Amino acid sequence: xxxxxxxxxxxxxxxxxxxxxxxxxxxxxxxxxxxxxxxxxxxxxxxxxxxxxxxxxxxxxxxxxxxxxxxxxxxxxxxxxxxxxxxxxxxxxxxxxxxxxxxxxxxxxxxxxxxxxxx
Numbered sequence: 573x574x575x576x577x578x579x580x581x582x583x584x585x586x587x588x589x590x591x592x593x594x595x596x597x598x599x600x601x602x603x604x605x606x607x608x609x610x611x612x613x614x615x616x617x618x619x620x621x622x623x624x625x626x627x628x629x630x631x632x633x634x635x636x637x638x639x640x641x642x643x644x645x646x647x648x649x650x651x652x653x654x655x656x657x658x659x660x661x662x663x664x665x666x667x668x669x670x671x672x673x674x675x676x677x678x679x680x681x682x683x684x685x686x687x688x689x690x691x
Contacts, residue, residue: 589626596624598641612640 610620613636623629
């Protein structure tokens with residue numbers, strides 16, 4: 573089985589062929605015929621045949637197929653959520669709270685500070 577790491581160096585057409593092959597493998601492993609999966613996904617059987625053959629398709633069609641195959645959670649890994657940039661993290665570093673402070677008490681008496689050796 574080809575690893576996904578190799579896809580970085582693959583052409584777009586090769587990536588589509590590999591994706592189609594994997595979708596077909598998953599469909600067969602799950603026990604779906606092309607006609608059954610296409611019907612459940614709300615697409616034509618010929619559309620599914622094209623996807624599995626490595627032809628391009630609309631994103632919404634791919635999402636439908638992935639959902640039926642139980643792979644919709646894998647979509648989150650395609651484009652991870654954007655977090656703060658390294659610069660933003662650096663800027664926030666000094667502003668992070670390190671500990672909780674005690675409640676500030678109102679001063680009832682102002683005492684003058686001294687060293688203690690003064691009489």
